[in-house]
Amino acid sequence: MRSDRSTTAPLGLKIAAIGGLAFLHIPILLIFLYAFTTEEKSYQFPPPGLTLQWFAVTWNRPDVWAALTLSVKVATIATAIALVLGTLCAAAVSQTRFFGRETISLLVILPIALPGIITGIALRSAFSMADIPFSFWTIVLGHATFCIVVVYNNAVARFRRVSGSLIEASMDLGADGFQTFRHIILPNIGTALLAGGMLAFALSFDEVIVTTFTGGQQSTLPIWMLEELIRPRQRPVTNVVAMVVMLVTFLPILAAYYLTRDGDQIAGAGK
């Protein structure tokens, strides 16, 4: 390192870094390639031919549509709950000092820090003890619980940058608490909430472990996918769905990135 001027990386490091990134991305690119393959029975590489016909087949599959609709509904409601609860929690933790603040942060992070199977089985046994039948709402309940942390992380990071004197100034100028929230706080934290909401949506849309425990007979898109992985029925349809799921989760991530780009936080830290 003595010889270089610290502006260019040593060759070995460059190769290792680019190799590492390639390791992360090549499998994803393969998903896009396999969606067009003509091979039906195996995962043959290179694909014997390319076709668009499986997109049409997938489009006409009612089970795929049902799973997709359920996933979108669950993710929307879970995100809405997480937005409210996560923002409230973030406001309390960042705007005030009180005994047990650390405990609150830990409580919020716990559902995501413990393995998903623990959250899942804990909820499942609690539901069965309380005689709550598995339904759409039990899935939402589970998803909202671990989505809170994503909204919370984004909101807390932004609240730290909103200076308290802005809020005091607004109140001094005669605005009441609700007007201050509407005109001062909300515009300041809006993009952070949007980003947090997008990531929460992506997280819920993709969740499978907790859902296997809290869902009844209905299957969300990841559950549908999991069944196909264990017992493949029509591989080309799975290929297409995999590609679509990839695209659907990419968009919120990109949007969240552009919304928080000038912020100082890493939007996904501590997923």
Add this chain to the structure above:
Amino acid sequence: MSALATPAAIMPNRPGLTGRISDFLWKHPHVLLVILLGPPVLWLGIIYLGSLFALLLQSFFSIDDFSGLISYEFTLSTYKQLLSDANFDIIVRTITMAAVVTIFSALIAFPIAYYAARYAKGKWKAVFYLGIMLPLWSSYLVKIYAWKLILAKEGILTWAFTKLHLLWLLDGWLSLPIIGGNSLSVSYTGTFLVFVYVWMPFMILPIQAALERVPGNLIEASSDLGGTPQQTFRHVLFPLALPGIVAGSIFTFSLTLGDYIIPQIVGSSRLFIGQAVYAQQGTAGNIPLAAAFTVVPIVIMGLYLWMAKRMGAFDAL
């Protein structure tokens, strides 16, 4: 607003119901705090902690061998069952896998994090950031599916080895005991690769955060004082990056400990903790044993977090 008209320095009370409410809250911040914290704490406290507590409680019950029903009497017999040879093997296997996955994740993640933190500038910084975030956030199942495509016997990996005339190497590897198998997709090697792939991005971000805080002139000072790159790495860079590595290892270790889908789809028939929990609560219907199994990752992660906190890993998050 009324300061000019009236000499009083204190503003008059705000009119209307919303005005009165906000005045009240401004004067009683504790009430505001309770209103803010109430809903999330109730939600997490009742739904989440309540469920968790109920689950842990069940591990102290046992299942009646004859009727198959749960007997609600305090007993440690389920824990005795947990430590029987077959179940203990599962625990050891899972912890070994988690440790190996963590080490390899750190090895692959470090160069990426170091390059991103120190050398990537401007546009490349964004490329690296998105290059890490997209795989991190993209669908877990689709990532596993991608590896099923890669590891399949007719898949890209076999094709690449054939083209490179290295097929003997792959076959030799698969014929090894324990880590080998009939094909990559039913071997521990396959399970390991997928684990590393899926959890490694969680390692990059904390290491990058830790390395970004290392001033560049520290590295230069080390080499000015005659340190070789190896010495600089060992005595300056690595110790400063260690909290980040530990923080990242919390994720890779914990996530590997609890996963049951990856070993089910890519791997041999020998179980991991997550699969054991799933089988016990599902087909076997032995909720107490399933609960006892979940205590293992909770205890391990508790110890791990305690150690990580002492090493200052949380500052790197």
